[in-house]
Amino acid sequence: MKVLVPVKRVVDYNVKVRVKSDGTGVDIANVKMSMNPFDEIAVEEAVRLKEKGAVTEVIAVSCGVAQCQETLRTAMAIGADRAILVETDVELQPLAVAKLLKALVDKEQPGLIILGKQAIDDDCNQTGQMLAALADLPQATFASKVEVADGVATVTREVDGGLETLKVSLPAVITTDLRLNEPRYVTLPNIMKAKKKPLETIKPEDLGVDVTPRIKTLTVSEPPKRGAGVKVADVAALVAKLKNEAKVI
Amino acid sequence: MAILVIAEHDNASLKGATLNTVTAAAAIGGDIHVLVAGHNAGAAAAAAAQVAGVAKVLHADDAGLGASLAENVAAQVLALASGYSHILFPATASGKNVAPRVAAKLDVAQISDIIKVISPDTFDRPVYAGNAIATVQSADAVKVITVRTTGFDPAVMGGSAAVEAVATVAGNGKASFVGREVTKSDRPELTAAKIIVSGGRALGSSEKFNEVLTPLADKLGAALGASRAAVDAGYAPNDWQVGQTGKIVAPGLYVACGISGAIQHLAGMKDSKVIVAINKDPEAPIFSVADYGLEADLFVAVPELISAL
Numbered sequence: 001m002k003v004l005v006p007v008k009r010v011v012d013y014n015v016k017v018r019v020k021s022d023g024t025g026v027d028i029a030n031v032k033m034s035m036n037p038f039d040e041i042a043v044e045e046a047v048r049l050k051e052k053g054a055v056t057e058v059i060a061v062s063c064g065v066a067q068c069q070e071t072l073r074t075a076m077a078i079g080a081d082r083a084i085l086v087e088t089d090v091e092l093q094p095l096a097v098a099k100l101l102k103a104l105v106d107k108e109q110p111g112l113i114i115l116g117k118q119a120i121d122d123d124c125n126q127t128g129q130m131l132a133a134l135a136d137l138p139q140a141t142f143a144s145k146v147e148v149a150d151g152v153a154t155v156t157r158e159v160d161g162g163l164e165t166l167k168v169s170l171p172a173v174i175t176t177d178l179r180l181n182e183p184r185y186v187t188l189p190n191i192m193k194a195k196k197k198p199l200e201t202i203k204p205e206d207l208g209v210d211v212t213p214r215i216k217t218l219t220v221s222e223p224p225k226r227g228a229g230v231k232v233a234d235v236a237a238l239v240a241k242l243k244n245e246a247k248v249i
Numbered sequence: 250m251a252i253l254v255i256a257e258h259d260n261a262s263l264k265g266a267t268l269n270t271v272t273a274a275a276a277i278g279g280d281i282h283v284l285v286a287g288h289n290a291g292a293a294a295a296a297a298a299q300v301a302g303v304a305k306v307l308h309a310d311d312a313g314l315g316a317s318l319a320e321n322v323a324a325q326v327l328a329l330a331s332g333y334s335h336i337l338f339p340a341t342a343s344g345k346n347v348a349p350r351v352a353a354k355l356d357v358a359q360i361s362d363i364i365k366v367i368s369p370d371t372f373d374r375p376v377y378a379g380n381a382i383a384t385v386q387s388a389d390a391v392k393v394i395t396v397r398t399t400g401f402d403p404a405v406m407g408g409s410a411a412v413e414a415v416a417t418v419a420g421n422g423k424a425s426f427v428g429r430e431v432t433k434s435d436r437p438e439l440t441a442a443k444i445i446v447s448g449g450r451a452l453g454s455s456e457k458f459n460e461v462l463t464p465l466a467d468k469l470g471a472a473l474g475a476s477r478a479a480v481d482a483g484y485a486p487n488d489w490q491v492g493q494t495g496k497i498v499a500p501g502l503y504v505a506c507g508i509s510g511a512i513q514h515l516a517g518m519k520d521s522k523v524i525v526a527i528n529k530d531p532e533a534p535i536f537s538v539a540d541y542g543l544e545a546d547l548f549v550a551v552p553e554l555i556s557a558l
Contacts, residue, residue: 129349138423159342165427214358229540235553248502
C-alpha cells in the first residue's frame with residue numbers, strides 16, 4: 001500500500017512575521033522557511049507505518065514554488081521514498097491544493113493520505129477535509145493515534161472535551177494533530193541519501209487543474225496591540241487590583 | 250438572502266459556540282436558519298429556536314447523525330444548501346471537521362476563522378498565529394465560513410422560531426464511530442469559561458499541576474488550561490491546550506501560571522479581557538501582554554493567592 005504525504009513550505013514557526021508597511025502582506029523575504037510542523041508529523045507517521053510493514057511506499061508531495069524541493073528533500077531525509085513537486089508561482093489556496101492532490105490520488109491510487117491538520121501560515125485547516133470530499137473518501141482529522149490493519153484505519157481524534165475514536169475504511173484521509181508522534185531528527189547520512197531519491201516535477205496544467213485563487217486578500221494589517229500592564233509587588237496587591245481596578249473577581 | 254448556521258450541540262443541549270455564530274450571521278444580514286443535525290436532539294433544536302434573531306430551525310434527526318461524523322453531517326448540509334448565500338459553522342473541532350467538505354463539494358473557497366464581518370463578502374481573519382489580520386473578499390456565489398467564537402458576542406435567548414423537521418440523507422458508510430472519551434468535569438468548558446487558570450512547563454509534573462492549580466480553579470470557578478509545553482510533557486490533557494492550533498479563548502480573566510508566553514500561546518489567549526501572569530522569570534514574554542504581572546515563584550504565590558481570595 002502506498003501512502004501519499006502532502007507537505008507545505010511555510011515560514012519557520014520560530015519566526016515572528018512582520019506586516020509590510022503598505023498592507024499588501026507579511027514580509028517573508030529572507031526569513032527562514034521550513035516544513036509545516038504538522039506535515040512533519042505526517043511524514044513521520046507514514047515512515048513509521050512503513051517501518052512497521054503496514055505500507056510499502058511513502059510518496060511526499062508539495063505544491064508551490066520551485067524552492068518547495070527543499071521541503072520535499074527534508075521529507076525524503078525523514079524517510080519518504082520519492083517526491084512529487086507540483087510547481088507553480090500562483091498563490092495556492094486550500095481548494096486549489098485539494099484539487100491538485102485529488103488528481104494525484106487518482107494517478108497514484110494510495111491507500112492512505114496523511115497530512116497536517118493546519119498550516120501555520122494561513123491557519124486555514126481545510127485541505128485534508130477538502131481532499132477527502134473531492135475524492136469521496138472518509139476522513140479522520142486531528143489524529144493523535146493511528147492504527148492500520150485489514151483495510152481499516154482506527155484513529156483516535158482530538159475533539160473538544162476529550163478524545164474520539166473512529167474507524168475509516170481505506171483509502172482514507174488522515175490529518176495530524178500535535179501529539180501523534182515526535183518527528184525524528186534528520187541525520188546527515190539520511191540527508192545525503194535523500195539527495196539521490198527521485199523527485200518528479202509537474203505543473204498544475206499537467207493535472208488539468210485550474211488553481212486561480214478564489215479569495216482576494218484586500219489588505220493585511222497589524223493586530224491591535226495589547227499594551228503591557230503593570231507589575232504588582234505581591235499577592236495582596238494583585239488581589240486588590242483584581243477586585244478594585246479590574247473588578248473581575 | 251438567507252444564512253444557514255450549523256448548530257454545535259451534543260444531542261442533549263445546544264453549545265454556546267452556536268450563539269456566537271448566530272451573531273456573526275446577524276452581522277452579515279439576512280434570514281437566519283439554524284440546522285440542528287443529530288439524533289434525538291429535539292432539546293437542542295428547541296433551544297436553537299429560542300435564540301433571538303433566528304427565523305427558523307431545521308431539525309434533521311437520524312441515527313447516522315448522532316455521532317457528528319463529517320461525511321454524514323456534510324451530506325446533510327449539502328442537501329439543504331441551495332437557497333443559502335452563506336453557510337456558517339462555529340470554528341470548533343466539529344465545525345472545522347465538516348465545513349471544508351461542504352465547501353469543496355460546492356466548489357467554493359472556505360473562509361476560516363473570521364473575527365469580523367466587513368460586508369457580506371468581505372471578512373477579517375487572523376493569519377500567522379494572529380500576528381497579522383487579513384481582510385479577505387470572496388468572489389464565490391456561496392460563502393462557506395467558520396466563525397471564531399471569541400470574535401463575536403453570544404446571541405441572547407428570547408426568540409421563538411419554528412422548528413421544521415427536514416428529510417435526512419444517508420452518509421457514505423465509509424467511516425464509523427467507535428467511541429468517545431469525554432473528560433467528565435464540573436468545571437466550565439474551556440472555550441466558554443469566564444475565568445481560566447492556565448499552567449505551563451514550570452509546574453514540573455502532572456501531580457504538581459493538579460495539586461497547585463486545581464484549588465485555584467475551584468476557588469475562582471474557573472476552567473483549567475495549559476500551554477503546549479505542559480501538554481507535551483504530559484502534565485495536562487491534550488484538549489486543555491490553549492494556543493494557535495489548540496483552543497482559542499477570550500475569558501474575562503486569564504491567569505497564566507508558569508507560562509513563558511511563546512507567540513503560539515499568546516495567539517490563543519491575548520484577546521482575554523484581563524490577563525494575570527505569575528512567573529519568576531522577569532524577562533518572560535507573557536509579561537508583555539499581562540495587565541497584572543507578578544514576578545514570583547508560582548509554588549509560593551498560587552497558594553497565597555488561594556488564601557487571599
